[in-house]
Amino acid sequence: MSTAHIVESGPVSTGGIGPRPLFAVGAVLLGSFLSNFDSRLFAIALPDLRGAQSLSFDQGAWLSTAATASQIFIAPAVAWMATAFGLRRVLGLPSLAYAVVSLLIPLVHSYELMMALSVVHGLLLGIFVPATLLIIFRNLPLRWWLPAISIYAIRVGFSLNFGISVVGFYVDQIGWQWLYWQDALIAPLLGLFVYLGTPAEPVNAPLVKQADWGGMLLLGSGMALIFAGLDQGNRLDWLGSGTVVACLGCGAALVAGFFVNERVVAQPWAHANVLFSRNIGFALLIILLFSLTSLSNSLLAPDFLASVAGLRPEQSGQLFLVYAVLPMLLWVPLSVWLIRRIDVRLVLIAGLAAFCAAGLLGTRLTHAWALGDFVPMVLLQSFGQAFTLLPIVIITLSNSDPQRATAFAAYIQVARLGGAELSVSLMTTWLRVRExxxxxxxxxxxxxxxxxxxxxxxxxxxxxxxxxxxxxxxxxxxxxxxxxxxxxxxxxxIDGFWLAAWFGVAALLCAACIRAAPPGPFTPKGG
Known part of the structure; x- marks a missing residue:
């Protein structure tokens, strides 16, 4: 079976233009920010949550793992679900259920019930990012794609940096419960925007009848178990823990079974042959390396300020708000403007080079560094966020068929979520061993x-x-x-910053190997 045949036999991921495109853009904005913002808030505020709910360290760690593993379980299948059932069904009702669960979690005091609600919370949250990306390709006019994708792409940098300030405000000013209760207000608005901005679509009965349910369960379950092993590995001493070995081993076996399944079923849901392209291969590798080099922003700088400088999130949050979030109001439009006019690979190289420079600045670290010493580094990281993630999304889309993105989207979600967790696990272990x-x-x-x-x-x-x-x-x-x-x-x-810088260099080498994409909707217009 040829690659072209596999791609062309997949379900078509197109829909009608939304009746009110501005609401569709609003849905993209709310859905993409909600997902990353919530994940970031939970990671930063976990110590406060443990204290408020009287949880042990182990209980808090497993609560965090369960909440994210459930996201990874559902995320690869969301594009198929949107194609089969329509975006209104996939996003509308889950957004209302998400609001209810977010309202309930702070009110429960049973650990078992909190764990169950956190799993449901994660499952629903895992729908938002993949589904809102599908809104762009299914329901927006072509001329709106690049600005909408820029909103989708910049959510990472915004949530990473703004989340630090918000956690401090919630915990110290109005109560940790608002880490969840904010979603009870935002999620229904997302559902309303989806209803107003996307057309009503019938259920694709033939596609549902041919569904590769086994493949979806194998990939989702396998990746969720691998995530759990990686997330708990550093805490439980990796291969010295039977739990970690079981999670990693069973997860790897399920993923291997998924690839076998995709080779033998009549209608493969996400055949691996969709990845057999030079540019797509390098693009996915850059996504992984970006996750690693951007740890200089998401993990190293905030953790140093917390563990060595002894600053609380509300004390360090202003640094990231002023010098990372606000500059993005300039960097993102500039990035979009440049992508329309020059080769997107040059924009990507500029962003990766900024992360390399930020990592090298971090190697000059001393115990006396305070907030002001991090300003040049954070500015470079802000530039890098805006000039890296958007170009890599554009490169990936330019070398694939957005109208038949169901299979490819599964691997994008694996790279997005799996790469982030692998990066954090690797860096956390590196810091522990070096310390x-x-x-x-x-x-x-x-x-x-x-x-x-x-x-x-x-x-x-x-x-x-x-x-x-x-x-x-x-x-x-x-x-x-x-x-x-x-x-x-x-x-x-310091060693962590060196590692982040070298991963940036590796990403630059991969970017140099990417060839020009074929002509398409993202081809520079010049002028």
Missing amino acids: QSYSNLLGLHVAKGDPLVSGVLSDLTRHFDGAGSGEAQSRAITTLAQIVQREANTLSF
Whole structure:
């Protein structure tokens, strides 16, 4: 079976132009931001949620895993669902159910019930991003595609940076419950916009009859288990944990079964041959590398400010709001303007180069860095977000057929969600291992009886003299240990920035290998 035949035999992912395109754009805006924003808020606010609900560390960790794994379970199949059942059914009713679940979660105090609601919450949330992307291709005029895709693409940078400020405001000012209750207000508005902005479509009965339910379950379940293994791996010591081994092993077996299934069924849902293109292969690889190099923004800088500088989200949030979110109001229109006029690969290279530069700035880190020292780095990261994600989406779409995107969309969602989790797991493990190594190496130079160490301890003991001689000596030793820990942490973050920079270099090399896309709706018009 040829690749062309497989692609052409897939369901057509087109629909009628929406009766009110502005509402369709509003649905794209709300759906895409809601998904990333909620995921970011939950990640930042998890410690506060554990405290408010009296959850143990393990309970909080599994709650987070379950909420995201359920997103990964459903996301690959959403494009097919939209093609089979229509966007109104796929987005309308789930948005109302999402509002109800979001309203209930803060009100329950049973961990088991909270876990069940979080799984449902994640399943519904996993629908929003893939479905709103389909709105662009199914229901918007061609001239609206690029601005709408820019809204879809920039959601990541916006939610990563703005979420830090919002968490601080909710937790300290009006209550952590609003991390969920905001969705009870926003989700019904999303459903209304979908109803007003998309046409009514009948159920595609022949497509439902031929549905590859087994393939969807195999891929969704396999990726959800792999995610769970990656998410818990760093906490449970990877292959030293039977739970992690079981999740990774069973997940890999299910994904392998999915690929076998797609080879033998009469109507494959997402045949792997849709990926057999040089440009698409490199584009998917760049998505993964982008997830890794952008950790300088999403993980390294915020975590350093929290763990070494000791700042709460509300204290560090202003940095990311002012120097990352607001500049995007300039960067995004500029990116769209350039993509219309020059080769999109040049825009992509500019964005990746900004992330490389941000990573290199991070390698100059010291424990004394405060908010102001991060300003140049955050500005570069803001530029990189706007000039990387939108171009890579355009490159991917330019080398595929948006009208037959059902199969390809499954792999896009795997790359989007799986790549992000793989990146976080890899970097978290890297930071932990490097911190342990540096703690050991620094500890070798803090030996009892060393004149320099004795001098430092004497100075610290005098500093704590007011607490009594015994207590002063104990505090001095504790403070010296904390200094060693602080420096080990700082050195590990420097290594993290080096790693992010090198991943950016690898992404640049991949971008250089991408060939010009065939003429299409995203071809530069010139002038």
